[in-house]
Amino acid sequence: MAEKRDPRSWWIDEDPFDRLESKRPPPSHSSARDDGRRRNTHVRVVLSSTGRQGGEPFFRVFGSEPQPMSATVHKGSVWHFSSTEIEHLTVATIAFTAALGFAFGGGIGGAVLNLPGYLVLCSLLLIAIAPAFVIHEMAHKIVARKYGCWAEFRMSPGGLRFGVLLAAILQVVFMAPGAVMVIGNTTKPQFGKIALAGPVSNLCLWVLGIIPLAAGLGGYSEITDFILYYWLLANAFLATFNMLPFGPLDGKKIKTWSDSMFWMWFIICLGIL
Known part of the structure; x- marks a missing residue:
């Protein structure tokens, strides 16, 4: 006699992103009891003991901010940029360029003593070095989107703060600006x-x-x-x-x-x- 299929198996058979849009209730939410009486649905909420959420940038050593656990899957162009991603990418690029300016321009002291020169130097570094960082991250994003994944850049505020302060004080650039977060089946x-x-x-x-x-x-x-x-x-x-x-x-x-x-x-x- 063939064994019955476990009714919970659909959770691992189907794509996890399909479950986000599926209205199919899990088997444990059946509306009737064995005695024929209707029961109320109980929802159990489990909170992390650390208070953190998933999807953190990978440079945790410099500190990071909690990231959302779920995301809307993009189904449009690989060139789609959300307003949040544009904001994070802009802030990370500016902070990265500022750190480079401190490193090349004599730290915070050099910037204060010669602010116009510091701004000109930052402009040149924005052209010369920043594209290496920005296009590197966008390459990850585009290929991930090509494979049907959700992919967006998220800055690491802790990494940016550490990098800017280090460059301002010691004139050394060592920074984790952030990374492209990728969610999907590959x-x-x-x-x-x-x-x-x-x-x-x-x-x-x-x-x-x-x-x-x-x-x-x-x-x-x-x-x-x-x-x-x-x-x-x-x-x-x-x-x-x-x-x-x-x-x-x-x-x-x-x-x-x-x-x-x-x-x-x-x-x-x-x-x-």
């Missing part, structure tokens, strides 16, 4: 490709920076030399650093997917550094 290869998109985007930007040098624009002016030099350096460093197979870095995710892909791209990144 295969291991898809997960690895989402991670790989970041370093590959930096490699593409590095090649883009080589083109003006190959065209003979090197030495044209101090400003263009400054922008090209730090454009190449920032993209080479960010690609190589993120390929390290440790912690929350892209390299660990890529290596989990494929050793051969990891070593191939890691060697390429080392080659341009």
Whole structure:
């Protein structure tokens, strides 16, 4: 005699995002008791003992803010940006640029003594270095969205505060601005490709920076030399650093997917550094 299928099995058979929109009640919410009397539905709420919610940015070492546990799945263009994401990306980019300005301009003292010079320096760094960070994160987002995932950038307020203060005092840039949060069902290869998109985007930007040098624009002016030099350096460093197979870095995710892909791209990144 065939065994009856466990009525709870539909919870693991179906896509978790489908459950968010499904109105099908779980079996435990049946409307009748064994004695024929209707019973009231009881809802049990369980709170985390830490008070934190899921989906935190991966740089928890610098502190992070609680993130929503659920999100609406985007079904439109991969180029969709919510107002929240635009706000977080803007704040993170400004803070990152300010930290770079402190590091290159003599810390908080240099900025106070020469504010116009500090602002000009920040403008140049915004052009030369900030795209390496922004496009790296957007590459993760676009590939994740291509695979049907919800993906948006979320800044890490604690990481930004720490990075700006460190640069202002010690003139050292070590910052965790935030990360693209990805929610969805992916295969291991898809997960690895989402991670790989970041370093590959930096490699593409590095090649883009080589083109003006190959065209003979090197030495044209101090400003263009400054922008090209730090454009190449920032993209080479960010690609190589993120390929390290440790912690929350892209390299660990890529290596989990494929050793051969990891070593191939890691060697390429080392080659341009």
